[in-house]
Amino acid sequence: MAYSDGRAAAGFDRVARGDLGYSPRQVEKFMERARAYLEDSSAPPVTSREVRTVSFDAVRGGFDASEVDAALDRLEDAFARRERDELITESGEEAWLREIGQLAGILRGRLVRSDGERFRRPSSAKAPSYSTDDVDAFCVRLLDYLEHGSPMSADEVRTAVFRTVTGDEGYEETQVDAFLDRVVELMAAID
Incomplete structure (x- = not known):
């Protein structure tokens, strides 16, 4: 119709x-x-x-x-x-806070890694990948959001765009995308 x-x-x-x-x-x-x-x-x-x-x-x-x-x-x-x-x-606010705390801890563990070390490199030298500089800069912003409450919205994470590079010059796209999905999950649960 x-x-x-x-x-x-x-x-x-x-x-x-x-x-x-x-x-x-x-x-x-x-x-x-x-x-x-x-x-x-x-x-x-x-x-x-x-x-x-x-x-x-x-x-x-x-x-x-x-x-x-x-x-x-x-x-x-x-x-x-x-x-x-x-x-x-069903379980009380403490259960929700524990769940949020667990997820935030997992995410933070990756965010505090050194620049260039946060995600794996693609297995193929010719595979498209995300610019490590772009992703690392975004991760610094995410860490600032988690640790200091700097303003950031789930929509900013959903619409993040990174330059495409080739192979091991960047991070594997699927791993970065999966991580950002978890960030959105956390942000949506908090807001």
Whole structure:
């Protein structure tokens, strides 16, 4: 179903017919599942981690990826708040603080490593990787956030961009991305 202004039933604009966007069928199916759980906790559960890691196929004329991603960010934050509140209700604030403290400790352990030593290098000399300088500078900011409460938002982490370099001149992208996912998890649980 589409609206007269060209938006799909899920409320997202479609990209031009020849451009790539997210699969409308997959997006609508996931959003329906998430909405059902948000409205009724007895529905099949959806977690903030699941929202953060969901991916959709690229199809011609699909949903605008930036609109869907922005909606997913808001949805992830809502589920993270819900998970925090449920943990506090079920186990008390001390349990939540312990969980947050554990995750912060794990993250801090990597952040305090020396520049150039925070993440592994790609296994292939020709593989694209993230600039160590860019990632290390971002990690210094993250450490300042954790240790001194410097302003930083989960959206800044979600949208961080690093220059691409080749092979062992940079950090392995998948490891950096997985680490940043955990940072977002922590920030969403705190805020």
